[in-house]
Amino acid sequence: MPAVDPILVVENIVKRFETQDGVLVAVDDVSFNVMPGEFLSVIGPSGCGKSTLFNVMGGLLGGYEGRISVGGETVRGPHASIGMIFQEESTFPWRTVIDNVAFPLEIAGMAKVERTEKARHFIDLVGLNGFERRYPSELSGGMRQRVSMARTLASEPKILLMDEPFAALDEQTRLLLGDKVLQIQQDLKQTTLLITHNLTEAVQLSDRILVMTYRPGKTKRIVEIALPRPRNSEIVSSDDFGRYVAQIWSDLREEASKGLKDDEARRVRSGGAGAS
Amino acid sequence: MSARGAIQREGIPFVFGILCLLAVITVIEMLIRWGMINPFIVPKPTDIVMSFERIILEENILPRFMMTFGEALMASLMLSVVGISLGVLLHRNTTVRLATQNWVAAIASAPLVLMYPLFLVIFGRSAWTIIMIAFVSALPPVILKTLEGLAGTRAVLINVGRSFKLTPSQLYWKILFPAALPNIFVGVRLGMIFALINIVGVEFLINFGGLGQLVNELAERYDLPGTYAAICFVILVSVVFFIGTERIERWLRPGT
Ligand SMILES: Nc1ncnc2c1ncn2[C@@H]1O[C@H](COP(=O)(O)OP(=O)(O)OP(=O)(O)O)[C@@H](O)[C@H]1O
Ligand SMILES: [Mg+2]
Numbered sequence: 001m002p003a004v005d006p007i008l009v010v011e012n013i014v015k016r017f018e019t020q021d022g023v024l025v026a027v028d029d030v031s032f033n034v035m036p037g038e039f040l041s042v043i044g045p046s047g048c049g050k051s052t053l054f055n056v057m058g059g060l061l062g063g064y065e066g067r068i069s070v071g072g073e074t075v076r077g078p079h080a081s082i083g084m085i086f087q088e089e090s091t092f093p094w095r096t097v098i099d100n101v102a103f104p105l106e107i108a109g110m111a112k113v114e115r116t117e118k119a120r121h122f123i124d125l126v127g128l129n130g131f132e133r134r135y136p137s138e139l140s141g142g143m144r145q146r147v148s149m150a151r152t153l154a155s156e157p158k159i160l161l162m163d164e165p166f167a168a169l170d171e172q173t174r175l176l177l178g179d180k181v182l183q184i185q186q187d188l189k190q191t192t193l194l195i196t197h198n199l200t201e202a203v204q205l206s207d208r209i210l211v212m213t214y215r216p217g218k219t220k221r222i223v224e225i226a227l228p229r230p231r232n233s234e235i236v237s238s239d240d241f242g243r244y245v246a247q248i249w250s251d252l253r254e255e256a257s258k259g260l261k262d263d264e265a266r267r268v269r270s271g272g273a274g275a276s
Numbered sequence: 277m278s279a280r281g282a283i284q285r286e287g288i289p290f291v292f293g294i295l296c297l298l299a300v301i302t303v304i305e306m307l308i309r310w311g312m313i314n315p316f317i318v319p320k321p322t323d324i325v326m327s328f329e330r331i332i333l334e335e336n337i338l339p340r341f342m343m344t345f346g347e348a349l350m351a352s353l354m355l356s357v358v359g360i361s362l363g364v365l366l367h368r369n370t371t372v373r374l375a376t377q378n379w380v381a382a383i384a385s386a387p388l389v390l391m392y393p394l395f396l397v398i399f400g401r402s403a404w405t406i407i408m409i410a411f412v413s414a415l416p417p418v419i420l421k422t423l424e425g426l427a428g429t430r431a432v433l434i435n436v437g438r439s440f441k442l443t444p445s446q447l448y449w450k451i452l453f454p455a456a457l458p459n460i461f462v463g464v465r466l467g468m469i470f471a472l473i474n475i476v477g478v479e480f481l482i483n484f485g486g487l488g489q490l491v492n493e494l495a496e497r498y499d500l501p502g503t504y505a506a507i508c509f510v511i512l513v514s515v516v517f518f519i520g521t522e523r524i525e526r527w528l529r530p531g532t
Binding site for chain 2: 092107
């Protein structure tokens with residue numbers, strides 16, 4: 001095996017929040033590496049600290065312990081090598097599709113003709129040709145998420161960081177967009193880190209999956225997904241796929257049920273307080 | 277995007293609006309003719325229409341209209357520039373915001389127009405007195421709506437900007453400002469209404485030019501159809517402003 005240095009190193013990240021009920025440890029000592037061209041997913045139940053980790057890696061959230069480095073360089077604040085795609089809808093409603101996608105190029109000071117041409121290329125890539133002049137309000141949720149994706153890809157980040165980009169979409173759209181992501185990742189050899197709570201999505205797309213525990217968010221296990229590449233969404237019907245899903249689900253079930261109990265306990269507590 | 281679509285989107289509501297207006301006017305006309313509304317309080321719409329010719333020819337309506345319109349335009353320009361700037365200032369500086377926000381809201385409900393003698397002393401009996409009273413009374417909604425719009429920008433849009441490493445001024449111009457524009461325009465329109473009411477009121481009070489003075493004169497002559505016809509011209513000023521701001525808004529912030 002050739003000795004390749006990891007492109008992204010996450011070392012002993014701890015992030016605490018001060019809340020009304022005291023200190024909440026959202027991310028507790030998470031470490032992992034990502035290799036160039038690799039597709040890594042981070043999976044965990046809702047509220048386990050995934051978005052917190054995402055914001056720390058993207059340099060949007062400070063005040064943490066540990067170290068993030070990209071190509072050996074420590075990250076402080078937003079980094080040009082990291083492109084982020086957010087959980088919520090994040091297109092600019094006042095810009096057309098093409099102007100949304102060209103946004104990072106405009107910020108970089110690229111000339112209009114050049115950036116329009118380049119933006120077109122990325123619009124093609126996510127399959128939105130013909131919609132260049134439309135505004136986000138004229139598009140479906142899935143299409144808008146693809147606009148966000150094209151916009152981030154247009155900045156040509158070394159590492160693509162995605163926080164549940166398909167969470168708000170239905171299962172069919174999710175699978176088809178998964179195909180799109182796989183194809184893009186294979187075409188561009190794009191190093192990708194996907195944060196998700198969706199098991200099928202994680203197994204469908206990833207080379208490795210990091211399973212997080214529920215509160216505090218620690219690394220529970222890292223699973224290699226040895227499914228053949230190139231892949232597409234048809235893989236979800238294979239036996240190996242089912243085995244991986246089952247294996248990760250048994251890890252995740254324990255954590256998800258802890259989260260559920262926690263929620264119930266909180267409901268009982270607040271309900272009790274309300275009644276008295 | 278087709279022409280047919282545009283007609284359906286804008287044409288039909290427009291025609292419907294006009295028909296409703298005509299229907300209401302017809303009903304009022306009927307009620308007056310049947311003696312259910314006293315014609316010495318509300319003149320017949322037909323009489324008002326008939327009096328247009330008279331007030332246009334005899335009462336110098338065009339220069340008066342231009343005067344009120346000009347005052348409103350000046351006040352609105354000052355309002356937009358100063359109000360939006362103050363809104364931005366309040367948004368950027370938390371201490372200033374916390375210290376003054378409630379005061380700004382309180383001023384919004386103060387009847388500043390009653391301070392017209394003070395303005396007369398400062399600006400004399402001129403259009404500037406009128407413009408300044410209108411400007412000051414209409415400032416709060418512009419400031420508050422600008423502030424609300426900027427503060428209400430979705431966090432994720434700001435995060436997108438930060439992740440692309442925008443400078444603070446780029447963040448303002450490329451994200452916060454366009455995101456806040458719909459709110460800012462609501463503020464400007466509200467401010468314009470405040471301003472116009474004050475302009476006409478002060479013209480009336482200090483008996484200085486414009487449509488307000490004409491309304492006053494006609495009312496004193498007990499020329500009711502003429503009074504209402506003059507009020508129609510006041511409404512025309514506000515219609516022109518509304519159409520104008522809508523155009524500007526659509527140009528500045530397409531896509532909605
Ligand atoms: N700014 C903050 N202040 C206080 N607590 C916070 C803050 N941000 C997040 N938290 C808490 O940290 C924990 C982890 O939140 P986070 O958003 O990272 O979860 P998540 O795994 O992304 O969940 P989901 O799958 O629902 O998006 C939650 O308990 C949340 O309440
Ligand atoms: Mg999240």
